[in-house]
Amino acid sequence: MAATASALVLAGAVLLVAEWRRGRRELVRDLEALAAIVADQTTASVAFQDPGNAQQILRSLHAKEHVAAACIYLLDGRRFATYGQRSKLGRCPERVPAEAAAGRAGQRVAAGVAELWRPVVVGGHPQAIVFLRSDLRWLARGLRLQAMALVGALLLAGLGALLLSLRLQRIIASPIEELANAATSVRERGDYSVRVEPKSADEVGQLVDNFNRMLAQIQQRDDALLATKGALEVRVDERTRALAEELRERRRAEAELERKNRDLEASNRELDDFAYVASHDLKEPLRGIHNYAGFLLEDYQDQLDPAGREKLQTLMRLSGRMESLIDTLLHYSRVGRVDLAITDVDLGVVVSELLETLRPALAEASAEVRVVTPLPVVRADRARVDEVFRDLVVNGVKYNDHAIPTVEIGALAPGSPAGGETPPPEAGPVFFVRDNGIGIPERHQQVIFDIFKRLHGRDAYGGGTGAGLTIVKKVVERHEGRIWLESAPGEGTTFYFTLPGPLNSGSVGRGKGA
Amino acid sequence: MTPSRTRAAAALFLAATLLAPVWGQGARGAREYDLKATFLFHFTHFVEWPERAFASAEAPFKVCVMSPDPFGGALKEVVAGERAAGRDIEVRTVESASNASGCQIVFVPEQRDSATVRDLPGVREGLVLTVGEKEDFLDRGGMVRFGLRGGRIRLQVSRRALGASQLQVSSKLLAVAEME
Numbered sequence: 001m002a003a004t005a006s007a008l009v010l011a012g013a014v015l016l017v018a019e020w021r022r023g024r025r026e027l028v029r030d031l032e033a034l035a036a037i038v039a040d041q042t043t044a045s046v047a048f049q050d051p052g053n054a055q056q057i058l059r060s061l062h063a064k065e066h067v068a069a070a071c072i073y074l075l076d077g078r079r080f081a082t083y084g085q086r087s088k089l090g091r092c093p094e095r096v097p098a099e100a101a102a103g104r105a106g107q108r109v110a111a112g113v114a115e116l117w118r119p120v121v122v123g124g125h126p127q128a129i130v131f132l133r134s135d136l137r138w139l140a141r142g143l144r145l146q147a148m149a150l151v152g153a154l155l156l157a158g159l160g161a162l163l164l165s166l167r168l169q170r171i172i173a174s175p176i177e178e179l180a181n182a183a184t185s186v187r188e189r190g191d192y193s194v195r196v197e198p199k200s201a202d203e204v205g206q207l208v209d210n211f212n213r214m215l216a217q218i219q220q221r222d223d224a225l226l227a228t229k230g231a232l233e234v235r236v237d238e239r240t241r242a243l244a245e246e247l248r249e250r251r252r253a254e255a256e257l258e259r260k261n262r263d264l265e266a267s268n269r270e271l272d273d274f275a276y277v278a279s280h281d282l283k284e285p286l287r288g289i290h291n292y293a294g295f296l297l298e299d300y301q302d303q304l305d306p307a308g309r310e311k312l313q314t315l316m317r318l319s320g321r322m323e324s325l326i327d328t329l330l331h332y333s334r335v336g337r338v339d340l341a342i343t344d345v346d347l348g349v350v351v352s353e354l355l356e357t358l359r360p361a362l363a364e365a366s367a368e369v370r371v372v373t374p375l376p377v378v379r380a381d382r383a384r385v386d387e388v389f390r391d392l393v394v395n396g397v398k399y400n401d402h403a404i405p406t407v408e409i410g411a412l413a414p415g416s417p418a419g420g421e422t423p424p425p426e427a428g429p430v431f432f433v434r435d436n437g438i439g440i441p442e443r444h445q446q447v448i449f450d451i452f453k454r455l456h457g458r459d460a461y462g463g464g465t466g467a468g469l470t471i472v473k474k475v476v477e478r479h480e481g482r483i484w485l486e487s488a489p490g491e492g493t494t495f496y497f498t499l500p501g502p503l504n505s506g507s508v509g510r511g512k513g514a
Numbered sequence: 515m516t517p518s519r520t521r522a523a524a525a526l527f528l529a530a531t532l533l534a535p536v537w538g539q540g541a542r543g544a545r546e547y548d549l550k551a552t553f554l555f556h557f558t559h560f561v562e563w564p565e566r567a568f569a570s571a572e573a574p575f576k577v578c579v580m581s582p583d584p585f586g587g588a589l590k591e592v593v594a595g596e597r598a599a600g601r602d603i604e605v606r607t608v609e610s611a612s613n614a615s616g617c618q619i620v621f622v623p624e625q626r627d628s629a630t631v632r633d634l635p636g637v638r639e640g641l642v643l644t645v646g647e648k649e650d651f652l653d654r655g656g657m658v659r660f661g662l663r664g665g666r667i668r669l670q671v672s673r674r675a676l677g678a679s680q681l682q683v684s685s686k687l688l689a690v691a692e693m694e
Contacts, residue, residue, distance in 0.1 A: 048669055048691075050690035123556065
């Protein structure tokens with residue numbers, strides 16, 4: 001409002017200034033025209049020296065209110081004719097400007113006054129000078145009137161604008177203010193239930209309507225969101241609880257498993273200890289029984305009848321057998337208890353040395369033992385590995401009906417399929433010991449590794465305690481290896497087992513096994 | 515001196531020499547005929563002659579003064595270098611009316627009979643502006659008379675003679691003249 005008013009006032013001021021300038025310009029132009037007319041009309045007066053006529057012509061300027069004074073000067077400066085209003089501007093100057101005296105036109109616009117002079121030309125020669133003076137205050141009077149009209153118009157327009165703005169306030173501003181208040185309360189309190197009462201059906205009414213609708217939608221969505229959020233939280237809680245329960249369960253199971261493992265290890269250790277202690281401690285009295293049976297047989301030979309002697313001999317045989325069983329048991333438990341002396345072991349050397357020591361026995365049995373592939377280096381306990389090959393070779397020759405028992409020793413590359421199984425490559429090279437012996441029926445293949453298990457009569461096939469394969473298995477397993485077999489009765493048996501390759505394994509084992 | 519200053523000085527000099535004495539001491543001074551000579555020249559600015567008033571397109575504008583010539587050299591001085599109706603101005607002194615053929619302005623001095631006017635060639639056709647001094651000049655057919663009133667030269671004009679002529683006289687001239 002104030003800006004508009006000041007703009008209007010400014011515009012009015014500019015208008016007035018422009019009007020003043022325009023008026024002054026027009027006044028000067030009017031004055032020029034009047035001067036031209038007077039100069040033309042007074043040519044004869046000047047030419048024929050008739051000041052009365054000139055005076056008359058000047059008097060006609062009376063019709064022009066702004067002309068305060070008008071005079072005609074002769075070229076020598078004397079006044080020829082004069083006219084003037086009754087004011088201090090109504091008196092012509094005593095003398096005209098020099099340029100006017102020289103017959104040239106000119107003008108001077110000063111504060112409140114516009115003066116102008118024109119030559120009166122007769123026959124091409126300036127003969128006199130017309131001087132006119134305008135009172136610009138007259139212009140100011142007109143302008144003052146205009147200014148007053150302008151101020152009046154301004155006041156009227158201001159009043160109109162005020163009334164209009166009051167009306168607009170009612171129609172537009174107050175509903176919008178309500179809208180703003182509602183928006184503020186929504187923002188500050190998050191209360192979407194606020195509504196603005198629509199007052200009209202026009203655009204503002206529509207705006208209010210849309211605002212309300214928008215609020216309703218937001219409220220709806222907010223509620224839905226809250227509900228979803230609640231449900232989601234419940235579900236998350238349930239899931240979290242279930243997971244926690246599951247976790248606890250699993251931990252419990254793990255703890256249980258660990259405990260059982262520990263128990264198992266402990267009982268295994270106890271068992272080994274027990275076996276060792278028992279067998280070690282059993283040997284002592286057994287030796288006594290054996291010795292005393294021998295003493296009886298020697299010292300009381302004469303007092304015993306043949307049946308008594310036979311019974312004592314049986315006692316000695318049984319106790320000897322028991323001692324060998326206990327020795328085997330001790331041996332077995334040592335294999336399980338004693339730490340392995342792991343080194344790089346060249347099996348080629350081991351096997352060839354083994355065969356050297358076995359040569360007499362093999363020759364006696366007319367057996368033939370062949371190493372069919374180069375044998376690699378492994379990480380193992382040399383003495384134990386020697387035992388494995390020894391037992392397997394001896395078994396292959398022992399349980400054999402052929403005239404020439406034959407045993408083949410060889411190695412396959414790590415990961416090679418053998419005997420229906422395929423060990424993982426990291427298990428190391430696969431060794432085999434194959435004989436053409438009596439074979440093992442399918443149903444016995446699982447029990448041959450059990451301790452003291454013999455498939456044949458006590459003394460058949462050279463006898464034995466039945467712990468060889470048990471110890472072989474134990475040795476292989478202590479080397480992280482596996483042992484299995486492939487056999488068909490009457491055709492022979494092949495034992496396969498893995499031993500770990502050297503630390504920089506792979507290529508060495510594979511190269512030699514190829 | 516700049517050219518404008520020169521012209522201003524010349525104009526002042528002219529005004530001073532021509533007008534000042536008349537104003538100051540009345541028409542009856544030594545310079546009376548200087549003023550009348552100027553007036554005669556000024557008539558060429560307020561009167562229009564028809565083309566047939568001139569013998570040819572090149573013919574000069576002739577101002578004829580019947581003898582005795584009262585101007586001395588004044589008239590010739592006034593018109594020197596001036597032109598009228600786009601022509602050079604020629605001043606002639608004539609003895610008799612019959613000698614005044616081809617004149618656009620004929621001045622009849624005090625000493626001559628006003629009736630002479632009727633005999634001037636071209637007057638009947640209305641092609642000559644006749645200017646005289648005698649009291650009865652206008653009554654005898656003259657057009658303009660230099661009269662005297664209040665010590666000043668006043669133009670007196672015969673409405674009848676002018677109306678009968680082919681000359682176009684400016685209303686401005688008529689405005690400063692007494693109509694008879």
